[in-house]
Amino acid sequence: MTSRSLASLADAAPTVFWTDRADAPPVTDPVPDGASADLVIVGGGFTGLWAAIQAKQDDPGADVLLLEGRHAGYGASGRNGGFLSESLTHGLGHGKARWPTEFPRLIELGRRNLAEIAKTVADHGIEADLRLVGKTTFALAPHHLGELESLAALHTSLGDRVTLLDADAARADVCSPTYLGGLRIHESGGLVDPAALLYGLVRLADALGVRRFDGSPVAGLRRSGSALRLSVGTGTVHAGRVLVATNAFPSPLRRIRPYVLPVYDHVLVTEPLSDAQWSSIGWAERQGLTDNGNQFHYYRPTADGRILWGGYDAIYHFGGRVDASYEQRDATHQLLARQFFATFPQLEGVRFTHRWGGVIDSTSRFTPIFGTAHGGRVAYAVGYTGLGVASSRFGARVALDLLRGAPSELTELAMVRRRGVPFPPEPLRWPVVALTRHQMIRADENGGRRGAWLRLLDHFGVGFDS
Template structure:
C-alpha cells in the first residue's frame, strides 16, 4: 500500500458538507393517498427553490416536495460550493451558442445571484455566502494565451477582472504550477451548500411547504385532475408537477436522451495550520479553478481545509448511479497526487473526506427545459456542474412553463432550444470515452482535435 493509499484509507467516505451539517429530524415518508396543488419531485436546490418560489407567487397553494433520500443527498449536497452567475457555462460558451441573447443571459444570471444573496440575508440563512469571485489559473504554456483571450471577453461584458502574470498570481496564492492567472471579482463566489440546503428547507417549511423524505417516486401517470405521482407506499394526485431529479434516472423517457450522469470526485484535507496557510497565502480566500478541459476546482472551507475536486469525470456504461460508485480509489488517488503537485508544501497532509457527486451533463453544458402531460408537468435538468445558483433560475423557468407564462426567461433560445441528444447505449459509452480522450489530448497539446471541431459545429458544449 502506498502512502497516498494509506492516507485515503483513513478518510471518511462521506461529503464534508453532510458531516458538517447532517440532516436534522426524522424523515416523514409519504404514506397512503394525498392531494396537492403542486408536487415537486426532488429535494435538491432546484426542488427547494421551486417550492419556495411557488409559495411566494401564491401563498395558498398546497406544495409538496418528494425526496428519495434526505434533502440534498444528491448533487446539491456534494458539490464544491462554487456560486456562479453564468447561465451559459461561461462567457465563451455563451458567445458560441447564443451570441444574440448573451447580453440578456448575462444580466439574468447576475440578477439571479443577487436574488439568492438577498434571500439568504432576508431569511437569516448562515451559509457562509461570500460573493468573492474566483481566480482562474493557467498551468500549461498554451493556456496563458487562452487566459488572455478570456480576460478580453470578460472585460467586454463588464466583469471586474484583472489579468495576472506568474509572479502576481503567486503573490496571492503560491503554487509553482501557476504560469498566469485571471482574478474575477464579480460573477459569484462561494457558499456552504449544506447550510444553504438547510436554510432553504427551513424557509420552505415556514411557508407551509410539506416535505416527504424517503419517498422515492416510482411512477407518473396522467390523472383527470392533473398527474398521479406514485411512491413505494404512497400516492399523490397533484394539479401540477415539477421534476427536479437532475442526474438520477429520469421519470420521463423523453429526458433520457438529453442528459447523462457523470461522476465528479472530491477530497477534503485535514485543517491547515496557520503556518501552512502562511506558506500558501490565499489571503482573499476565493475559489480557484485551472484552465484545462479536465479542470480542478478548489477552495478553503470555513474551518481551513482545502476542498479539491474535479478533473477525472467518470461515466459508467448504462449511466449507473449506484451509491457505491461514489468511492473510486483511482480517481481519489489522482486528486491527492494533483493536490500535492499544486501545493508541494502540503505533501503528506492528511485527507479527512473523500466522496463523489453526480453531474447531470447535457451535450450543450446547459439545462434542458420542457413540459409533459399536456403542460401539467415541467422539468429542468442538465446543469452540468453550475447548478448551485442556476438551479433557482431553472425553478423559475419550470414554474413559468406550468403557468403558461410567456416571460423573458421562456422566450430565450437557451430555454426553448434542445441540445443534441446523446446516442443510446451501446454507442453512448464509447462516444463519451472518445470525447474525454480528445479533450485530454487538447489539454496536452493546446490544439483542437478535428473530432472536437466537428462537435463544435453541431453545438455540442465542449468549447466552454
C-alpha cells in the same frame, strides 16, 4: 502513486464533508398513499427547494408538496464544491458562442439570479458562509495564457473587474510552482457552504407551508383525467401540476432521460491547515480557484481552514447507471491526492479527512434543458452540468413560468425553448463518451489543439463535460 500521497488518504472517511454535521433537518416520513396537492415537485435538492419556495412566495395559498427520494442533501446539492457562479451558460465564452443575440440578457439574468440568492440568505438569516469573492483561474500550460487573455477581455467588456496575472503575480497570490499565469475575477460569483444553504432552504420551505416527504422516490408519472398520478413506493400521489427536478437521477418523465448524462465527480478535503501552512500558500483573499484545462480542478478553502480539492476525472458508467457504489473510487481519489501535492508541494504531510463522489447531470450543450409534457401540466429543469448551486434557482423559476402556460421573459429565451441534442442510446453512448473524454485529454496534452472529433462536436454545439 507515491507512498506519501497514499498515506495522506489512509484516514479519509468515505463521507461528504459538507453533510458530516449534526444540524441537518430531521428526515420526514414518506408520503402517504392517496396524498394530493395543487403542485407536486419531484426532487428535494436545490431546484426542487427553490421551486417550492418561489411557488409559495408567488401564491401563499397554493398547496405545494415536495417529494424527495432519499433525504435533503443526499444528491449533488449536498456534495458539490460550493462554488456560486453568475453564469447561466456554463461560462461566458460558451454563452456568447451559442446564444449571441441573447447573451447580454443572459448575463443580466445571471447577475440578478445570484443577487436574489444573496438577498434570500440575508433576509432569512441563513448562515451559509456565502462570500461573493469571485475566483481565480490559473494557467498550467502556455496555451492557457492566450485563452485567459481572451476571457479577460470578454469580462472587461461586460463591466467585470478582472486582473491578468503573469507567473510571478499568480504565484505571489497563491504559491504553486505549477502556475504560469492567471486571471483574477474579483467580484463575479463566490463561495458558499452548500449543505448549510440547502438546510436553510429546507427550513424556509417548511416555514412557508411546503409539505415535504423524504423516502418517496417517484417511479412513474401519467395522466388521469384532468389530473396527474405519480407512482411512489407508498402508493399513489395525485397532482394538478408536477415540476420535475430529478437532475442526474432517473426521471419519471422518460422523454428527458436521453438528454441527461450522469457523470461522477470526486472530491477530497484536507485536515485544517496550520497558520504556517496557510502562510506557505498565501491565498490571502480565500477565493475559489480553478485551472484552465479541459480536465480541470476546482479548489477552495472551507470556513474552518481546510482545502477542498476536486474535479479532473469525470466518470461515466455504462448505461448511465446511478449507484451509491460509484461514489468511492480509489483510483480517482489517489490521482487527486497526487495532483494536490504536485500543486502544493509545501503541504507534504497534510492528510485528507474526507473523500467522496457524486453524480452530476450533464447535457450535450452543457446547460440545463427545460420543457413541458402532458399538455403543459408537467414542467422540468434538469442538466446543470456542475454549475447548479446558483443556476438551480433560475431553473426553478423557468419551470414555474412554464407551468403557468403564459409567455414570460424567461420562457421566450431560445435557451429555454430549445433542448439541444440528446445523447445516443447504449451501446453507442459509452464508446462515444469514452472517445470524447480521450480526445479532451489529448487536446490538453497537445497545446490545446482540438482534433477532428472535438471540432466536429464544436460545429454542432455539443460535447461532454462536468
